[in-house]
Amino acid sequence: MNPEPINLNQTQSIQSNHIENLKVISVNKFIFLSFISFGLYQIWWIFKAWRFFLIKDKLNIMPAVRAVFSIFFLYSLFNRIKNYAKEQGYINDFSSGWMYLAYLITTLLVYLPEPYWLISLCDIIFLIPAFKALNYAQKQIVTTIEQEKFNTSQIILIIIGCIMWLLIFIGFVISFLYK
Template structure:
């Protein structure tokens, strides 16, 4: 990673509750996890002033999730938090559980529990951002408009999937 030679500061960080994060992850079939990874990489891009591509790192999480979990752990430690998790175990758990989507109906639902492997890093990153002097934190009390659109669209998808599960022979 090469340093960026700009004086851009870190954009204000919107914080959501753990319950909202888990809900968005489950309702979007873990697609929201990719958005969270993108936002985390973007935060570190701005904080460390490095030239990286946060979107590609989020999409190719199989290669970049472990470094992200490690980076979050190091940042949290720097900011006075004591994240007590193993990036290796969380990475392996997340990847393995994510691949369970290949199971037959209805067992593929188990793959949605992959979110449990992001809970500790999510909490550590949020706590570290709150402690960091250079980070402006905005607490998100309600879902924003894009999140509401996701909830509506994926609620329809969930309804169709559940109907399909219960109405098939």
């Protein structure tokens, strides 16, 4: 007795069952959370992207390690996102190599003297094309939800980030006044 063949809709249903309750956020929220957290949210996004591919492609990887050491794995993540997005019908394109190189250089600007190190926060610009592509591709999965409001973790991150930005601002003002 032969098993019944699986059609495309059943395949999509099976695939979405492995990646249930996938939540995506808007580009504006991504930029805001990255900026307010001094780039820490970017590491979280990279972790979530690798975790998505771990589940989807049944990879033998550790997403947390790839996120923490993203400088070594970001190029391959960009390529994986670009290929997956194209498979899902995404028409925009970006250069993984140029995005990676620009991200790397901008990130290294953190070693500039005060206050010029803040330029390094612009590294988010070079994650946006991959972020948009992954969002598009993930929205093709039936169970994907666009997160309308900030969740509790994000609100805590925003509060901590605001405190840190306030302390940095106070530090700049004090150093300016006493020079």
